[in-house]
Amino acid sequence: MFNPLRFTDGVSKAAKHPNALLAFSAGPRVCIGQNLAMLEAKTAMTLILQRFSWSLSSDYKYAPVNLSLQPQYGLPIVVNALHV
Ligand code: HEM
Structure with missing residues (x-):
């Protein structure tokens, strides 16, 4: 898997x-x-x-770390099919 x-x-x-x-x-x-x-x-x-729309989840916590400003708690996103 x-x-x-x-x-x-x-x-x-x-x-x-x-x-x-x-x-x-x-x-x-x-x-x-x-x-x-x-x-x-x-x-x-x-x-x-x-074919999908992308938006930031309300679970997202703004906490950039490191030189590349990596999100400390990840970047949860909401993905929806656009049916195109
Ligand atoms: C996801 C796609 C591909 C993967 C994962 C892949 C992987 C590999 C790997 C691992 C080798 C080394 C084999 C060895 O150790 O002898 C290789 C060699 C080679 N690949 Fe690919 N390949 C891909 C796509 C392509 C495409 C699109 C082409 C040509 C348009 C291509 C042409 C070649 C050639 C000619 C070699 C021999 C290079 C040499 O021995 O000098 N490959 N490939």
Whole structure:
């Protein structure tokens, strides 16, 4: 089962071996289609996400931390299908 929370501490900590989720490999045999595949994935995600409305949940607590202002208690959002 896909568990997105496994990536909470970064991709290198998401599996037992730090390189287990190196989807396109690395080094001299790295996938030459990586940029194309990532572009295609972003295009597909854009088409899917456009079919939903997104708003901040009332559970959200404003508490930015770290240099990148990461939300300390997450970013709960309310997602609704637009039926387009
Ligand atoms: C989600 C999509 C993709 C994934 C996860 C993926 C993953 C990989 C991985 C892991 C390798 C290394 C294999 C090895 O160690 O020998 C590889 C190699 C390669 N991939 Fe992909 N790939 C993807 C899409 C593509 C696309 C779209 C193309 C071309 C348009 C492509 C072309 C190649 C080629 C030609 C190699 C051989 C590179 C070499 O050995 O010099 N891949 N891919």
